[in-house]
Amino acid sequence: MAEMLMLSSSDSIELNKFENKIRESRSFNWVLVRDTLRFLRKSKARKSNLVSKYGLKLVNEYISKLDAQESYDIIEQVLVSLLECGDDENANKLFNILKSKFGRESVRVQRLQAMIHESNFQLKDALDIYNSILEKYPADQMSYKRQVSIFKCQGNLTKAIQVLNTYLQIFMCDIEAWLELSSLHITFLSYSTALICLEEVILNAPINYIFYIKYAETLYSLGGIDNYNMAIQYYTHSLELNSPTEIDVLGHPPTYLPAIYGIIMSIFSLSDENVQIKESQLKLMEWAQNHLILITNKYSPDKLTFVKHFIDSTDIFNKE
């Protein structure tokens, strides 16, 4: 779940370009596939279907053309995607290549072995392997994370939170882990704890607008006058980072709609609590309403009636 939030919009545009190119090209373009896989490794986006389908072909037929060092990285990458897609047979084949090359003692090979166990639902075996790796190499981040995901899969979220907490005591700067922890707390509806995690995320990535929206939404979910006011501040800061003035040069629909909706909802909830709305907030509200209509008109005019209805039912101007 975390990786969806991590991807910046420019990254996801580039990813779409790669994907379209691959799907459109009639013959198998191994250079393109190699570059795509490289990009995916770097951006950490998750495209299991794409990787397993085209990556497998690359590994099977073009392995000799690849750089020796890189080819093993690619095999590992494709293997993990194959496991995610449930293709155990091919995954095992690739695993044997890696095992014969690097031997049973290699930590990376052991970890892959554990992941194969996981995909066969032999969770206990997998846990044992991760534990033994961690005994030898207590700083192995991946093994920690795999353990968390096993506990999540078993539905044992309390244990997952516990492991994540120990992990975060060692690796304080891991944004992904903080995000994961926040989402676990949100699952338990303990929003105030989730907020603390999100604060860490924002501290580590202060220019990513998505996290501010996330923070604001969690604040709003918590409710209360102070939190609504704070939520508005975070929403507007997110807009500052992801500026609406560039609307005409964007090649895709704008990505700040949640912020605009959030602002309208927060101000509406404030007026619901019979709070006197500040002058600046009234202006903000008016701007948000107009902007929302503008965007809808441009990108999905058929939805205009719903958006207008939404604006009417959250209107604070006519109520007074």
Next chain:
Amino acid sequence: MSISITTEALGKIHLHSFKYPSSSVNGILIGKADKNSILVKDCIPLFHTQTLLPMFEVAMIQIEKYCRDNNIDMVGFYHSNQSLSIDLEPEPISKKISERLYNELNNMCSLMVTKIDDTCTSGLVLLERAGSDNWVKNRKALIQ
């Protein structure tokens, strides 16, 4: 109570969960309901990340308008957990939303996406209300 679901709605629900296999997904069911039967004609997919209040409220306001315009009712809620282990309980937020809808609507159903196999060909199980804020799976209820 009998629940029927059209192929279109069933397909939409499952495709939504297939598109985001690693997240919990949810959405609103729309169709027709009377005292002892529910017909799910369509569904509106909502979230495939965490479900937080602001966007959910926005969605509900817009769906309300959609239903009024198209002369159709909200009849329930569908959701899937993040992981597809068969014996897991529904996530707390799903229970909460089901409870909210239960109080608002005359008749509603809460469906949960599970594995499609011989015992459960539709891949959906019905959740039954067991006291306030508590919903348990009813494996026997058939969904047609």
